Amino acid sequence: MAIALRYAARSDVGLVRSTNQDSGYAGPHLLVVADGMGGHAGGDVASSLAVGELSVLDGESHGSDDAAEHLHRALEAANEQLRRRVHDEPELAGMGTTVTAVLRAGSRLVLAHIGDSRGYLLRDGQLTQLTRDHSYVQSLIDEGRISAEEAERHPQRSVIMRVLTGRDDDTADVSVREARPGDRYLLCSDGLSGVVSHETLAETLAAGEAPDVTCERLVELALRGGGPDNVSCVVADVVELGGGPPPSTTPQVVGAAAFHRPRRSSAAGTPAARAAALRAAGDDDQEDDDPGPDPAEEARRRRRRRLRWVAGPLVLLLLLAGGAWAGWRWSQQQYFVGVDGGNVALFRGLTQDVGPVSTSRVVERTGIELSDLPSRYVSLVSGRLSSTSLAAARETIDELEGIAADCRAAARTPSPAPTATAPPTAPPTGQPTAAATEPVLAPAAATGTPAAPGAPATTTTPGATPSGTATGDAPAEDCGGVG
Numbered sequence: 001m002a003i004a005l006r007y008a009a010r011s012d013v014g015l016v017r018s019t020n021q022d023s024g025y026a027g028p029h030l031l032v033v034a035d036g037m038g039g040h041a042g043g044d045v046a047s048s049l050a051v052g053e054l055s056v057l058d059g060e061s062h063g064s065d066d067a068a069e070h071l072h073r074a075l076e077a078a079n080e081q082l083r084r085r086v087h088d089e090p091e092l093a094g095m096g097t098t099v100t101a102v103l104r105a106g107s108r109l110v111l112a113h114i115g116d117s118r119g120y121l122l123r124d125g126q127l128t129q130l131t132r133d134h135s136y137v138q139s140l141i142d143e144g145r146i147s148a149e150e151a152e153r154h155p156q157r158s159v160i161m162r163v164l165t166g167r168d169d170d171t172a173d174v175s176v177r178e179a180r181p182g183d184r185y186l187l188c189s190d191g192l193s194g195v196v197s198h199e200t201l202a203e204t205l206a207a208g209e210a211p212d213v214t215c216e217r218l219v220e221l222a223l224r225g226g227g228p229d230n231v232s233c234v235v236a237d238v239v240e241l242g243g244g245p246p247p248s249t250t251p252q253v254v255g256a257a258a259f260h261r262p263r264r265s266s267a268a269g270t271p272a273a274r275a276a277a278l279r280a281a282g283d284d285d286q287e288d289d290d291p292g293p294d295p296a297e298e299a300r301r302r303r304r305r306r307l308r309w310v311a312g313p314l315v316l317l318l319l320l321a322g323g324a325w326a327g328w329r330w331s332q333q334q335y336f337v338g339v340d341g342g343n344v345a346l347f348r349g350l351t352q353d354v355g356p357v358s359t360s361r362v363v364e365r366t367g368i369e370l371s372d373l374p375s376r377y378v379s380l381v382s383g384r385l386s387s388t389s390l391a392a393a394r395e396t397i398d399e400l401e402g403i404a405a406d407c408r409a410a411a412r413t414p415s416p417a418p419t420a421t422a423p424p425t426a427p428p429t430g431q432p433t434a435a436a437t438e439p440v441l442a443p444a445a446a447t448g449t450p451a452a453p454g455a456p457a458t459t460t461t462p463g464a465t466p467s468g469t470a471t472g473d474a475p476a477e478d479c480g481g482v483g
Helices: 043-059 067-088 136-142 198-205 211-224 271-288 295-331 375-382 390-412
Strands: 003-012 022-026 030-037 099-105 108-114 118-123 126-129 173-178 184-188 231-240 252-255 335-340 343-349 360-369 385-387
Touching: 003 022, 003 211, 003 252, 022 043, 022 231, 030 043, 030 184, 030 231, 043 067, 043 099, 043 252, 067 099, 067 108, 067 173, 099 118, 099 184, 118 198, 126 198, 184 198, 198 211, 211 231, 335 360, 335 375, 335 390, 343 390, 360 390, 375 390, 385 390
Parallel strands: none
Antiparallel strands: 003 231, 022 030, 022 252, 030 099, 099 108, 108 173, 118 126, 118 184, 184 231, 335 343, 335 385, 343 360
16 A cells, blocks of 8 residues: 655744744655754754755655665764864854754654654544654653643743754664555644644544644644743645546745755765755746846945945944843843752853853852762753743752752661571570560661660661652762762
């Protein structure tokens, strides 16, 4: 049975952001959503580079045996592109992007995922999340520290622990699944999944509307929810060739990738690259056929250019001064949790310095030492945990204090002493007494609770956890991350 995809892609800047750092792609063999990050450091560049590198896989069909390898190599090439771009343009340091991509290979779909963009499958009316967020709050859910409902309101829900940044250890999760006619796939950035509930997503996808209408509806729902972030989604239906709605054939590019023409390292010689080159050549030919403006219009343009040369520098200076002042005021409303002299501290300012100039200062010091924290939390704090407010930063410090307290308690508590059995003593009646058969307890200090004189002994089972030992949040072997 031959299958194909009927798809649509949409992207919106949202109601809060000034630029769109999302990129999306939908083609006959490839679906991609990438959510760039890095602010002015180039989030839109990062997502565009990733989509541009992956888009070459849409040029031809892939065998089911090697599709996963093709997708893995394309992601490595995208990561290498990010590394090269940062090397060539150091001002882009810090940029990165999530990637959620589906590559069709015959009747199989290969799913690749890194970051917190998501992939969903609607099958037989049931919506299933196929991806697992690579985020800080998801790690807390996995550890049982918070519930999924609490994660939706957690102050650190935007902290992502794994994305494409150009580092060697930026690897994606890759899986393969069978495609069935009637399946509907949704790829989206967190601007949609973080605003619209799972139940509403399921209801909208199951409404039976065409992919383009469904995409428009999903974006509208995210905007009605406040649109706090860029919103991007790709909806694709698996259809059987020769029956039902016809498949889509024209690729769609949305978001930042629609405005950038990224340099591709692995696209040369592919059908997609040749087609893009032909389109670009056609655009150039059309420009050459333009007769251009008449002499009078050209003279007016020269006068306007001279005026801009005079006024331009003055306007630029005013804009720079105003921007610097606004940026400074904004930075004083930002908070993060970081390290000061080996201890956890609360900072006001930006998490990234500008060259040698520090953009932050300590506003509250704590007694939490890094040596009291598990190694993974040391890495998070050392990398600076940004917060949406001063109160949110203090909540994060409270959580870290609890973790450190568990570690200190685990370090102070010795292992339980082995129990010994007192030799039986013969009572006058010749019958053994109850005390002769009860095991003698280890000294009270081993359990953390002093024994009162004359108090009855409590039997301690060998291997049981002594009172006062941290048993849940911070196992002793995980503590002392810098020691």
